[in-house]
Amino acid sequence: MSQSEAFRPLQRPSLPTLFMLCFKIGILSFGGGLSGWIYQEFVLRKRLLNEDDFASSMAIAQMLPGANVVNLVICIGEQLRGPLGSTTCFLGFLIGPFFAVIALYNVFDLLADVELLPVAFNGIAFAAIGLLLLTCIEGTRRAMRFPPSVAVIGVTAFLIGVLQWPLIPVVLAMAPFSIALAWKKR
Amino acid sequence: MRDNLLINLALVFIPFSLTSIGGGAAIIAGLQNETVNVHGWLTEAEFIHLFAVSRSAPGPGTMLATAIGWKVAGWAGALAASLAFFLPSSLLCYAVFRMTNTHREKEWHLIMREGLAPIGTGLIIAGVVSLFRVAEGGILALAIASLSCALFYWKPRFPVLIVLALGGIAAVIVSSWPKFLPAFDIG
Numbered sequence: 001m002s003q004s005e006a007f008r009p010l011q012r013p014s015l016p017t018l019f020m021l022c023f024k025i026g027i028l029s030f031g032g033g034l035s036g037w038i039y040q041e042f043v044l045r046k047r048l049l050n051e052d053d054f055a056s057s058m059a060i061a062q063m064l065p066g067a068n069v070v071n072l073v074i075c076i077g078e079q080l081r082g083p084l085g086s087t088t089c090f091l092g093f094l095i096g097p098f099f100a101v102i103a104l105y106n107v108f109d110l111l112a113d114v115e116l117l118p119v120a121f122n123g124i125a126f127a128a129i130g131l132l133l134l135t136c137i138e139g140t141r142r143a144m145r146f147p148p149s150v151a152v153i154g155v156t157a158f159l160i161g162v163l164q165w166p167l168i169p170v171v172l173a174m175a176p177f178s179i180a181l182a183w184k185k186r
Numbered sequence: 187m188r189d190n191l192l193i194n195l196a197l198v199f200i201p202f203s204l205t206s207i208g209g210g211a212a213i214i215a216g217l218q219n220e221t222v223n224v225h226g227w228l229t230e231a232e233f234i235h236l237f238a239v240s241r242s243a244p245g246p247g248t249m250l251a252t253a254i255g256w257k258v259a260g261w262a263g264a265l266a267a268s269l270a271f272f273l274p275s276s277l278l279c280y281a282v283f284r285m286t287n288t289h290r291e292k293e294w295h296l297i298m299r300e301g302l303a304p305i306g307t308g309l310i311i312a313g314v315v316s317l318f319r320v321a322e323g324g325i326l327a328l329a330i331a332s333l334s335c336a337l338f339y340w341k342p343r344f345p346v347l348i349v350l351a352l353g354g355i356a357a358v359i360v361s362s363w364p365k366f367l368p369a370f371d372i373g
Contacts, residue, residue, distance in 0.1 A: 026245050060283050062306075063299045065206045066275025067246035074276050075283045086280055094272060097245025102256050102264060105239045116358050118231075121238045123357025124350045125317070126327045128241035130334025131346070132314050137335070139307030149304040156308025160215050161315030167216030168205050171305060179301030186297065 013048055013080060019092035021046065022073055027096030038072060053079055070094065146185060152178045191259050192266045194225065199251055199270035204278065206248070207302055212309030215316035217250070222320075227258045230320045237317065242350055248272075326360055 013021075025037045042049045049057075057079070061071035070093065077089035111117055143149035156174055159165045198220050206213045214237070221228045228236070236257060240250035248271060255267025289295050318327060330353045337349055 028244060057283070059299060060286065061279065063207075063302055064275065064279045064282055065204050066279055067206070067248045067272070069246050070248075070272060070276060071279040074279050078280060078283055083280075086276075090272075090276055094245065094268070097243060097249045098252055098264070098268060100245065101240055101243040101249040101253050104243045105236070105253055105256060108235070108239055116362070118235075119357050119361045120354035121235055122323055122327075123330055123354040124242060125234055125238035125353075126323055126330035126357065127334040127350045127353025128238065129314060129317050129327070129331040130336075130349070130353075131241075131338060132310055132317075133331055133335040134338050136307060136311045136314060137339070139303070139310065143304050143307060146300075149300075152304040153308040153311065156305050157311035157315065159312075160309065161312030164215070164219060164316070166219070167213065167309070167312075168201055171205050171207065171309070174305050174308075175302065178305055179298055182297045182301035185300075186293070 013046070015081060015084060015088045018077065018081065018085060018088045022089045022092030023096055026093040027100065038069065038076070042076060048080060049076060146182075148181045148185075149178075152181065192262055195255055195258060195263055195266045196270035198225065199255075199267050200274050202251075203271045203274040206275065207306045207309065212306055212313060213248075214250075214313035215309070217254070218316055218320060221254060221258075228254070232257065234317070234320050242347070323357075326357065330356055 021041055025041060028037075039054060043051060043054050054076075057072055057075035058068075061068050061075055064071055070090065073089035073093045074086045077085035077087070079085075081088065108117075108121070140150065140153060143153055152174065156170065159170050160167050198217075202213045202217060202220075205216075218230075218233050222230055222233050236253045237250060240253045241247060243249050243253075251271035252264050252268045255263035255265070257263075259266070286295060318331075323330075333356075334349050334353055337344055338346075
């Protein structure tokens with residue numbers, strides 16, 4: 001591992017240890033708060049990573065496309081054990097949820113004859129939308145510090161959510177514009 | 187034919203993998219459009235059902251990709267969709283992390299983060315709008331979503347599974363109370 005001094009972990013965990021740690025977080029983390037779990041395990045309990053390394057990994061994980069938490073375990077894996085560490089964390093983290101979501105789908109399917117079940121599922125989905133609403137509120141609140149950002153939020157949401165324009169071209173068009181705005185601000 | 191289906195699944199998920207800035211919630215609107223309208227793999231009701239399943243499962247919200255793959259083409263589909271969705275963004279993240287870790291204090295890094303953040307939030311709002319449209323739950327959907335949002339706002343550590351279960355129970359109670367919402371009809 002050719003890691004610079006600054007990123008040398010406090011301890012160097014074995015690959016099976018990393019795998020089990022990520023597997024545990026992946027399979028138990030029902031409904032979000034996963035970054036919080038990872039912080040608990042890697043920084044507070046096992047002391048594999050210091051606060052600064054966790055925070056910088058988190059920033060990159062959020063900035064890039066992909067599930068934030070998957071990106072986060074990849075960054076952490078790289079810091080602890082290099083490319084093999086990243087692969088181990090990636091697999092360990094996703095393998096549990098992979099089987100869990102399929103198992104859950106089949107459980108729901110078995111119960112499909114129950115008449116009220118679709119109604120209940122819709123209710124569950126509505127409650128899950130509440131989690132997303134909270135994300136929207138927090139994101140918009142952060143953007144309030146710089147009003148043009150709120151406009152970027154509004155335009156993006158309107159084009160894709162209301163007009164149903166295709167997502168990818170809209171993002172590719174908005175990204176340079178928004179980054180230019182952030183650059184001009186300085 | 188079957189191989190084509192797997193390839194098509196991968197071709198749908200790879201671009202979403204690389205554009206899902208802000209996490210999985212950001213791509214729901216686009217994913218719904220691709221799987222329901224463009225490819226016709228799922229009905230709107232099936233999509234919202236898969237969303238509910240993936241939200242009640244552990245792991246990142248984007249396990250929706252696995253669930254869609256499973257629904258469309260079984261185990262092979264689940265694997266194809268999962269790899270197509272998680273691998274490209276992961277490889278990109280790995281490469282960027284290695285390259286930029288030394289620049290994390292520099293200004294361009296900060297500017298890039300600040301510029302991309304509002305786009306991520308806008309995408310999540312678009313996802314919420316499209317979910318409301320697909321769910322067709324009217325006032326009930328809005329009420330349950332707002333209540334659950336308020337609960338998470340004031341009690342961030344409240345177990346998510348319980349809130350989701352409460353949402354399901356509330357929907358059942360309201361729908362079996364016809365006089366309460368006479369025109370209430372869930373597909």
